[in-house]
Amino acid sequence: MMPRNSVPVRAFMKNCIAIFISILLAGLAPSAFAGFSTVVIDAGHGGHDRGGIPGQRASEKAATLDVAQRLQMNLRAAGLRTVMTRSDDVFVSLPNRVAIANAQRNAIFVSIHFNSAKRSGAGGFETYYYTRQSAALAARLYSRLVRAWPGENRGVKRRGFYVIRKTRIPAALCECGFLTNPHEAALISRPETRQRIADLLAQAIIQQSDR
Numbered sequence: 001m002m003p004r005n006s007v008p009v010r011a012f013m014k015n016c017i018a019i020f021i022s023i024l025l026a027g028l029a030p031s032a033f034a035g036f037s038t039v040v041i042d043a044g045h046g047g048h049d050r051g052g053i054p055g056q057r058a059s060e061k062a063a064t065l066d067v068a069q070r071l072q073m074n075l076r077a078a079g080l081r082t083v084m085t086r087s088d089d090v091f092v093s094l095p096n097r098v099a100i101a102n103a104q105r106n107a108i109f110v111s112i113h114f115n116s117a118k119r120s121g122a123g124g125f126e127t128y129y130y131t132r133q134s135a136a137l138a139a140r141l142y143s144r145l146v147r148a149w150p151g152e153n154r155g156v157k158r159r160g161f162y163v164i165r166k167t168r169i170p171a172a173l174c175e176c177g178f179l180t181n182p183h184e185a186a187l188i189s190r191p192e193t194r195q196r197i198a199d200l201l202a203q204a205i206i207q208q209s210d211r
């Protein structure tokens with residue numbers, strides 16, 4: 001199902017363009033994040049920080065932790081070493097998350113988030129990077145993530161979020177759909193969908209790894 005305010009053809013074209021740009025970005029730096037054996041998985045928010053916007057019904061911090069744990073299982077099964085910035089419903093400061101990432105060698109950093117907006121029609125996936133060395137990682141993750149469900153997507157963007165700006169290893173932040181969009185929130189509330197998101201992220205990571 002499409003978000004109610006979108007025109008399917010236009011959404012399709014936007015997706016095609018976004019995926020094309022992702023492939024182009026990935027192609028520009030094919031080895032920028034190759035050769036890693038450790039994945040730092042960052043479940044966004046936690047503890048008193050619920051994530052999302054005030055009054056939001058679906059909890060972002062619970063969804064991020066669930067996907068992070070599923071991703072960890074997948075990566076371990078593939079022989080990769082994983083480090084979690086949190087494994088529980090606890091608050092971890094942004095500097096601590098970055099310190100955990102920067103203590104790792106031959107590693108990449110993947111931050112898991114879910115989006116929110118005042119406009120309930122806002123939907124789709126987006127991934128973020130900051131440094132040049134991280135662009136290909138964000139692009140690979142994005143090109144898989146958009147397969148989770150059809151709809152309008154938002155692309156790969158450069159933005160100075162703390163956890164991707166301060167990390168010295170390749171780092172990407174994934175917004176895995178909108179919890180404020182009733183259709184996407186219903187999908188994300190299903191364990192099968194969260195497993196699908198974790199599977200897609202894992203595929204993108206394993207493809208590039210050193211394992």
Ligand SMILES: [Zn+2]
Pocket residue numbers: 044045051052060113114
């Ligand atoms: Zn978040």
